[in-house]
Amino acid sequence: MGKVIALTNQKGGVGKTTTTVNLAASLAMAERKTLVIDFDPQGNASSALGVDRAALADKKTIYHALIGEATLAEVIQSTEIDYLFVAPANTDLTGAEIELVTSFARESKLKAAIAAIKDDYDFILIDCPPSLGLLTVNSLTAADSFLVPLQCEYFALEGLTQLLHTVSLIRQNINPNLQEEGIVLTMFDGRNNLANQVVQEVRTHFKDSVFNTVIPRNVRLSECSSFGKPILLYDIDSKGCLAYLNLAKEVLSRNQPKDVTPPAFHPERAAPSYPNQAQLDKIEAEFDAPGNPPVGAPAEATPLTQSTTPSPAKSDKPASKAL
Ligand SMILES: Nc1ncnc2c1ncn2[C@@H]1O[C@H](COP(=O)(O)OP(=O)(O)OP(=O)(O)O)[C@@H](O)[C@H]1O
Numbered sequence: 361m362g363k364v365i366a367l368t369n370q371k372g373g374v375g376k377t378t379t380t381v382n383l384a385a386s387l388a389m390a391e392r393k394t395l396v397i398d399f400d401p402q403g404n405a406s407s408a409l410g411v412d413r414a415a416l417a418d419k420k421t422i423y424h425a426l427i428g429e430a431t432l433a434e435v436i437q438s439t440e441i442d443y444l445f446v447a448p449a450n451t452d453l454t455g456a457e458i459e460l461v462t463s464f465a466r467e468s469k470l471k472a473a474i475a476a477i478k479d480d481y482d483f484i485l486i487d488c489p490p491s492l493g494l495l496t497v498n499s500l501t502a503a504d505s506f507l508v509p510l511q512c513e514y515f516a517l518e519g520l521t522q523l524l525h526t527v528s529l530i531r532q533n534i535n536p537n538l539q540e541e542g543i544v545l546t547m548f549d550g551r552n553n554l555a556n557q558v559v560q561e562v563r564t565h566f567k568d569s570v571f572n573t574v575i576p577r578n579v580r581l582s583e584c585s586s587f588g589k590p591i592l593l594y595d596i597d598s599k600g601c602l603a604y605l606n607l608a609k610e611v612l613s614r615n616q617p618k619d620v621t622p623p624a625f626h627p628e629r630a631a632p633s634y635p636n637q638a639q640l641d642k643i644e645a646e647f648d649a650p651g652n653p654p655v656g657a658p659a660e661a662t663p664l665t666q667s668t669t670p671s672p673a674k675s676d677k678p679a680s681k682a683l
């Protein structure tokens with residue numbers, strides 16, 4: 361049974377899509393069959409995975425799966441990476457928010473669409489739009505867990521309280537089993553004192569809910585999307601690539617029974633555009649290596665959602681104050 365993870369943060373431009381695409385590609389490299397559901401009408405995840413946006417006009421998209429005009433299986437496309445698939449989106453999806461308003465069980469449409477294919481994948485990552493509207497509610501209803509990309513910047517925690525409140529409402533009313541996958545800090549620039557303060561602040565408050573891996577600000581990560589490629593196929597030696605491989609390693613270890621053998625790689629199954637053997641060896645070494653050192657002090661586990669209503673003194677306020 362595949363694990364469905366919603367990547368969500370209603371703040372715009374915090375790295376949701378970059379994280380969805382590159383985490384998914386890294387999981388696929390570890391031979392975990394992974395589906396990216398582009399659930400944002402901006403369609404950025406689709407483009408970043410090489411989907412021809414112009415050709416989408418004649419094809420079924422996630423919108424059609426949502427309103428029952430196609431099955432999700434009919435919508436899914438393969439990508440340049442074996443084991444990695446995408447259910448693309450375009451601006452049609454904006455219409456779904458309006459069209460579904462009057463429909464029965466409108467918040468469960470995505471869950472119903474996923475049900476038929478859930479067993480076919482190891483991971484299903486949903487790239488959410490920057491809002492807490494019906495699309496995000498559908499994502500959190502369909503999800504087994506949610507992962508929050510948080511940008512290392514001013515007011516990093518702004519809006520997180522609202523997101524966690526939405527999560528708690530969804531748990532109470534629709535999806536009691538919704539788990540936290542964790543927070544991943546993105547666009548970290550070590551030269552910036554403020555970014556270091558944000559990391560400390562978030563780690564102090566959310567403790568082990570925060571992934572050890574911190575995604576650095578890396579220009580190669582911003583470039584690769586415009587070439588329609590995950591970073592693995594664009595610059596495997598970049599810091600950004602290394603970080604997402606490490607994040608995938610953490611996600612796998614958080615989701616793997618302890619007795620499962622580490623991920624294996626099969627270069628012979630590579631598509632023509634795959635990295636060469638030396639690069640694959642490097643990826644494999646990354647997965648075998650111990651995790652990269654955490655930024656900030658390690659801390660005891662405290663569930664993210666214990667902080668559903670973090671007191672201002674402990675979360676948003678000091679964060680914004682410190683920032
Ligand atoms: N680690 C990074 N280093 C440098 N640039 C990055 C990094 N992560 C993301 N970016 C760039 O920042 C911008 C926003 O990233 P992204 O699209 O992933 O955010 P988002 O949260 O999905 O945005 P939206 O809310 O609009 O969907 C993009 O131009 C992306 O290429």
Ligand SMILES: [Mg+2]
Nearest residue numbers: 376377400404
């Ligand atoms: Mg996005």
